[in-house]
Amino acid sequence: MKRILYEDLETALKAREAKIAVLGQGYIGLPTSLLMARAGFTVYGFDVNRNLIEGLSRGETHLRHEKGISELLDELKERNYFPTGDLSELYGSDVVLIAVPTPKGKDGPNLTMVLSALESALKIVRRGGLIVIESTLPPRTFYDLIIPTVESNGLRVGRDLYLAYCPERALPGKLLHELVHNFRIIGAIDEKSGRLAKILYESFVKGGIEVVDPLTAEMVKLVENSYRDVNIAFANEVARMCEVLGVDVRRVRELANRHPRVNMLVPGIGVGGSCLTKDPWFLFWASQERGYRPNLIKRARELNAEMPYHYADVLDDVVRRLKGGRSGVIAVLGSTYKGDVPDPRESPVEPFVKELIKRGHAVKVYDPLVRSSFGGEYAPDILEAVEEADAVAFVTDHTEFKMIDLRKLRGAIRKEGPVILFDGRLLFDPKEAEEAGFIYISVGRPPKILEGSLITIEGDE
Numbered sequence: 228m229k230r231i232l233y234e235d236l237e238t239a240l241k242a243r244e245a246k247i248a249v250l251g252q253g254y255i256g257l258p259t260s261l262l263m264a265r266a267g268f269t270v271y272g273f274d275v276n277r278n279l280i281e282g283l284s285r286g287e288t289h290l291r292h293e294k295g296i297s298e299l300l301d302e303l304k305e306r307n308y309f310p311t312g313d314l315s316e317l318y319g320s321d322v323v324l325i326a327v328p329t330p331k332g333k334d335g336p337n338l339t340m341v342l343s344a345l346e347s348a349l350k351i352v353r354r355g356g357l358i359v360i361e362s363t364l365p366p367r368t369f370y371d372l373i374i375p376t377v378e379s380n381g382l383r384v385g386r387d388l389y390l391a392y393c394p395e396r397a398l399p400g401k402l403l404h405e406l407v408h409n410f411r412i413i414g415a416i417d418e419k420s421g422r423l424a425k426i427l428y429e430s431f432v433k434g435g436i437e438v439v440d441p442l443t444a445e446m447v448k449l450v451e452n453s454y455r456d457v458n459i460a461f462a463n464e465v466a467r468m469c470e471v472l473g474v475d476v477r478r479v480r481e482l483a484n485r486h487p488r489v490n491m492l493v494p495g496i497g498v499g500g501s502c503l504t505k506d507p508w509f510l511f512w513a514s515q516e517r518g519y520r521p522n523l524i525k526r527a528r529e530l531n532a533e534m535p536y537h538y539a540d541v542l543d544d545v546v547r548r549l550k551g552g553r554s555g556v557i558a559v560l561g562s563t564y565k566g567d568v569p570d571p572r573e574s575p576v577e578p579f580v581k582e583l584i585k586r587g588h589a590v591k592v593y594d595p596l597v598r599s600s601f602g603g604e605y606a607p608d609i610l611e612a613v614e615e616a617d618a619v620a621f622v623t624d625h626t627e628f629k630m631i632d633l634r635k636l637r638g639a640i641r642k643e644g645p646v647i648l649f650d651g652r653l654l655f656d657p658k659e660a661e662e663a664g665f666i667y668i669s670v671g672r673p674p675k676i677l678e679g680s681l682i683t684i685e686g687d688e
């Protein structure tokens with residue numbers, strides 16, 4: 228494989244004539260490949276998942292709910308974006324971008340996929356080329372593992388190969404928009420690597436780019452997600468306090484947020500997704516190993532993870548009180564980890580459903596975007612999910628659910644006697660739900676029914 232001179236690579240990147248390979252065509256790899264192809268580069272999108280590649284080759288994407296992706300795929304496929312499952316097509320790439328998952332193991336990060344992608348990248352990249360890692364890395368991984376791995380392959384970093392860490396920080400549901408408009412961080416081992424990576428990202432990023440060292444970049448990514456997790460945990464803690472103190476968290480949050488320096492997030496049944504459920508642990512483990520134990524981050528993670536169990540407990544209790552101690556039929560609406568995104572990974576709905584089943588309830592699950600039912604009976608539509616229900620639990624904030632007519636929903640339930648509506652994402656007005664004929668219980672509000680039926684909630688008329 229012929230070596231490329233630094234100046235020639237810089238020129239090829241500026242002219243958008245470089246050959247780019249992207250390892251991993253998932254949530255980040257695919258949109259990033261398409262954006263670089265739209266900028267004019269020739270991009271090969273590689274994935275070990277044959278079905279995914281076959282789908283992409285036919286113009287079908289698993290990210291069709293993400294605005295703009297299907298259109299870009301139609302426009303660029305076989306023009307200058309080539310999905311492939313064959314690594315040999317990628318030999319001689321000027322740039323290799325790694326965008327594979329970094330899952331959480333039991334007591335530490337699982338870097339197997341990143342390291343195996345790095346081994347592949349080292350085989351296919353040209354001497355003098357650039358490797359960029361986008362996969363999330365725990366702090367110090369770049370210095371302690373990535374650089375030594377490259378060097379153990381006989382390559383001198385900064386001479387035979389340029390290297391950068393550019394963590395992805397785009398929000399599922401708004402991927403294309405955020406990849407283009409968000410501010411971007413490049414962690415580079417030396418000036419030349421930083422310059423090359425910056426030229427590459429400038430081809431599609433409009434939100435500004437800052438080049439720093441790799442460790443700072445690793446920290447920034449994890450701090451952002453831990454910040455969000457801790458802030459949601461704060462909202463969840465306030466909700467739990469409101470439940471025992473007899474006040475509605477909605478009103479408390481609304482008024483507290485009128486203070487110019489307070490911005491409390493929305494409490495809910497839990498925090499899911501593949502990022503917030505692991506990144507705080509990456510930060511925790513790395514720091515604890517070196518002598519400081521970040522207890523706030525740990526407690527926040529635990530508190531968020533406890534939420535689905537707490538609400539399974541509340542719902543179990545209320546259903547049994549209404550049914551003279553017997554279990555009931557519970558319709559769970561939503562199974563993805565957040566609204567309008569067809570991703571059930573690490574969804575808090577999973578432990579919620581499993582706990583209700585464990586406690587003897589019959590659970591039916593409906594989600595407009597995915598078929599996951601976590602051991603509950605899958606219902607193909609909302610009416611089938613609710614027709615026999617003693618309780619309807621809204622646990623994902625899909626737009627379809629926010630628009631629902633509660634009177635019609637109540638009318639579709641054939642059950643005699645009271646029906647509970649559990650609002651796990653604060654989607655509804657308590658009064659409207661009660662006027663529609665439900666017994667309304669929600670996150671951050673003491674269930675009226677717990678004390679006979681007369682517990683007063685401050686703020687209610």
Ligand code: SAJ
Binds near residue numbers: 452459499503564
């Ligand atoms: N959630 C709440 N209350 C809120 C906001 C969210 O309970 O007020 C819940 C959601 O329902 C969901 C979870 O938190 O279960 C996470 O959702 P999210 O929208 O906050 O974040 P993710 O996981 O989809 O994406 C995050 C983003 N990080 C930050 O906003 C700091 C995104 O920018 C990252 O790129 C992504 O993680 C990632 O890949 O790391």
